[in-house]
Amino acid sequence: MRVALFATCLVDQFFAQAGVATVRLLRSLGVEVDFPRGQTCCGQPAFNAGHWDEARRMARHTMGVFEGYDYVVLPSGSCGSMLRVHYPELFVGRGADYRRAVSLAERTFELSQFLVRVLGVEKLGDGLTGRRFAYHHGCHALRELGVEEEPELLLQNAGAELVPWEADRECCGFGGVFSVKMPVVSVAMADRKLDTLPRQAEPEALVSTDAGCLLHLAGRMKRRGDALPVRHLAEVLWEARSGAS
Amino acid sequence: MALRDYPRRAAELIEQRPEVRESVTRAALHFDRNRARAYAEAPAEAWRTYAKGVKDHLLSRLADYLEAAEARLTENGVRVHWAEGPEDVHRVLGEIVRAHGVRRAVKAKSMLSEELGVNAFLEAQGVEVYETDLGEFIIQLAGEPPSHIVGPAIHKSLAEIRRLFAERLGTPPDASPEALAAAARAFLREKFLTAELGISGANFLVAETGTVVLVENEGNIRLSTSLPRVHVALVGIEKLLPRFEDLAVFLQLLARAATGQPIGTFVSLIDGPRREGETDGPEEVHVVLVDNGRTAALADLEASEVLRCIRCGACLNACPVYRQTGGHPFGFVYSGPIGEVLAPALLGPGEAYPLYHASTLCGACAEVCPVKIPIPKLLLTWRHRAAEEGLLLPMEKAMVRAYAEAVVRPRAYRLASKAMRAFPGALESERLPLVRAWTRLRSGLRPSPRPFHELWEEIKDEREG
Numbered sequence: 001m002r003v004a005l006f007a008t009c010l011v012d013q014f015f016a017q018a019g020v021a022t023v024r025l026l027r028s029l030g031v032e033v034d035f036p037r038g039q040t041c042c043g044q045p046a047f048n049a050g051h052w053d054e055a056r057r058m059a060r061h062t063m064g065v066f067e068g069y070d071y072v073v074l075p076s077g078s079c080g081s082m083l084r085v086h087y088p089e090l091f092v093g094r095g096a097d098y099r100r101a102v103s104l105a106e107r108t109f110e111l112s113q114f115l116v117r118v119l120g121v122e123k124l125g126d127g128l129t130g131r132r133f134a135y136h137h138g139c140h141a142l143r144e145l146g147v148e149e150e151p152e153l154l155l156q157n158a159g160a161e162l163v164p165w166e167a168d169r170e171c172c173g174f175g176g177v178f179s180v181k182m183p184v185v186s187v188a189m190a191d192r193k194l195d196t197l198p199r200q201a202e203p204e205a206l207v208s209t210d211a212g213c214l215l216h217l218a219g220r221m222k223r224r225g226d227a228l229p230v231r232h233l234a235e236v237l238w239e240a241r242s243g244a245s
Numbered sequence: 246m247a248l249r250d251y252p253r254r255a256a257e258l259i260e261q262r263p264e265v266r267e268s269v270t271r272a273a274l275h276f277d278r279n280r281a282r283a284y285a286e287a288p289a290e291a292w293r294t295y296a297k298g299v300k301d302h303l304l305s306r307l308a309d310y311l312e313a314a315e316a317r318l319t320e321n322g323v324r325v326h327w328a329e330g331p332e333d334v335h336r337v338l339g340e341i342v343r344a345h346g347v348r349r350a351v352k353a354k355s356m357l358s359e360e361l362g363v364n365a366f367l368e369a370q371g372v373e374v375y376e377t378d379l380g381e382f383i384i385q386l387a388g389e390p391p392s393h394i395v396g397p398a399i400h401k402s403l404a405e406i407r408r409l410f411a412e413r414l415g416t417p418p419d420a421s422p423e424a425l426a427a428a429a430r431a432f433l434r435e436k437f438l439t440a441e442l443g444i445s446g447a448n449f450l451v452a453e454t455g456t457v458v459l460v461e462n463e464g465n466i467r468l469s470t471s472l473p474r475v476h477v478a479l480v481g482i483e484k485l486l487p488r489f490e491d492l493a494v495f496l497q498l499l500a501r502a503a504t505g506q507p508i509g510t511f512v513s514l515i516d517g518p519r520r521e522g523e524t525d526g527p528e529e530v531h532v533v534l535v536d537n538g539r540t541a542a543l544a545d546l547e548a549s550e551v552l553r554c555i556r557c558g559a560c561l562n563a564c565p566v567y568r569q570t571g572g573h574p575f576g577f578v579y580s581g582p583i584g585e586v587l588a589p590a591l592l593g594p595g596e597a598y599p600l601y602h603a604s605t606l607c608g609a610c611a612e613v614c615p616v617k618i619p620i621p622k623l624l625l626t627w628r629h630r631a632a633e634e635g636l637l638l639p640m641e642k643a644m645v646r647a648y649a650e651a652v653v654r655p656r657a658y659r660l661a662s663k664a665m666r667a668f669p670g671a672l673e674s675e676r677l678p679l680v681r682a683w684t685r686l687r688s689g690l691r692p693s694p695r696p697f698h699e700l701w702e703e704i705k706d707e708r709e710g
């Protein structure tokens with residue numbers, strides 16, 4: 001099985017350790033991981049803002065980079081849904097490109113979904129025994145990819161406790177370009193999430209599979225002065241496996 | 246109110262009137278939770294698929310169904326009018342006002358009447374207009390437009406309503422909600438009895454039988470449509486249903502989606518004016534079939550799904566963007582997710598800019614919509630069209646081009662990655678407008694000390710674990 005890691009630009013730039021964790025985690029499960037060097041960004045910001053010609057250019061680039069791999073695994077739900085859901089849409093009626101897009105879509109998985117649904121792994125280890133987290137479901141992971149039980153299952157089966165959080169499935173307000181096009185609304189949405197975070201349950205960190213949400217929520221918490229560490233799911237899952245923290 | 250000012254108005258509301266955000270969030274979440282529970286208790290998924298199918302079928306042969314509806318309505322003794330836009334509606338209403346010497350009109354809640362500027366028109370004709378839905382009554386007293394499709398006064402706190410009623414109706418400053426409702430009822434009772442004209446919208450119009458269907462909880466619609474001599478129902482042409490039996494699903498689905506009720510407290514099925522021997526009901530019933538941009542939207546294959554909407558408001562309640570402000574900043578009769586896709590469909594993407602950008606594409610709306618309108622997909626379509634038409638932020642096209650260039654050239658991407666680390670303060674600089682938009686309310690971004698693509702070089706030959 002040839003598996004390519006698509007780190008995604010946000011993990012590459014802002015959560016580099018989550019990339020490292022993804023590689024180690026997959027290798028520990030016997031998966032051969034490659035990191036094709038041509039990879040950059042999936043083009044989602046351009047697509048979401050309506051710049052579909054530019055988005056197609058970037059999509060063609062990414063489709064080329066990941067040709068020939070059995071699976072493409074992303075430590076991200078949002079970019080995962082760009083590849084799985086929106087690349088095919090972008091190339092409807094465009095012959096060979098459409099077929100390439102569908103082929104890539106079928107091989108693309110968000111990390112936790114890849115572990116559970118493709119590898120059939122539900123227990124990574126006991127590395128999270130006695131630890132408590134708040135889990136934020138990113139919207140594209142949740143509603144476009146159906147990543148819902150997988151992260152919770154993997155965390156809980158490794159001994160972690162997830163604190164009940166009223167707004168855990170609500171949008172955090174990041175929305176890519178939305179976060180700077182309509183910053184006040186974006187931040188009000190973050191505040192709603194953060195105000196409902198059950199601090200009294202003392203989660204050690206806020207965890208999500210999407211770097212964008214984490215950057216936004218971390219930036220807001222820091223500004224509010226009530227920072228809780230944010231952790232990328234991949235790093236926590238690696239701790240589940242390796243027992244290190 | 247220009248739609249263009251949405252971002253400024255939304256920001257001002259959030260920063261200057263936190264009580265609005267609080268009221269809207271609380272009420273919308275309450276509605277949304279009720280909706281979720283009501284869906285869970287019913288075969289909601291099957292009903293939604295059915296309802297979508299019925300509406301798609303209707304829209305695929307709308308002209309035929311409209312003709313059938315007109316024929317049935319006419320047989321039932323209802324006078325049918327066709328209106329292309331507000332002017333036609335105003336003309337019809339003007340004629341009725343003159344013919345019947347109308348001095349007072351009572352209104353049942355109708356978003357379409359808001360869309361058509363009915364109140365202002367009637368008032369200019371010297372007609373007193375009274376909104377009789379409690380929420381509409383409140384915002385009419387306050388001189389405000391509705392803030393929600395179903396709960397027009399959703400943005401008002403109890404304290405604010407108390408103040409308003411004390412000032413205008415003389416209720417005690419600490420009146421209970423029940424006492425406030427009673428005061429409104431007492432005030433409106435005389436209006437119902439003396440109004441010559443009752444105006445309503447329609448939730449559905451059944452083509453097969455020519456039945457106007459109205460759903461409500463307060464009983465005011467029943468009074469507005471049966472006490473006055475003349476009843477005018479304003480009906481958007483997309484409000485048709487093919488068959489009477491379709492109501493079996495639509496009535497339950499609408500109520501569950503809107504408020505979480507199994508069915509509305511009052512459902513009125515109006516099939517014409519008072520007949521001989523009947524003791525109540527209006528002498529004349531008029532149905533005005535209103536286009537106002539709808540046939541143009543219907544012809545637009547990439548945008549026409551918006552016409553399935555049954556105005557339940559579920560997408561507003563589910564929307565985390567809407568919940569921060571309520572409907573006012575949108576500047577359009579319909580707000581929230583449905584407003585964001587209806588505005589460009591009815592007004593064009595230029596006029597509606599940037600409402601369809603007021604979304605994170607989180608998908609919560611599509612998940613709850615009883616007729617499965619793919620709102621995020623429609624938002625993307627409008628964004629795409631807007632970009633094609635050059636409706637962009639300053640510099641946006643140049644920035645997107647530069648970004649695309651870097652993405653398709655890995656070496657350029659890696660250089661940019663180095664540059665970002667060479668100027669570590671760049672993402673915290675107050676001088677770049679985009680960076681400032683981030684940092685005004687969030688602390689600045691700090692890249693990882695080294696990007697993953699550099700770390701890969703060190704771990705690529707690591708053995709397992």
Ligand code: SF4
Nearest residue numbers: 554555557558560614
């Ligand atoms: S778009 Fe759907 S959820 Fe929103 S008001 Fe219309 S029918 Fe209801």
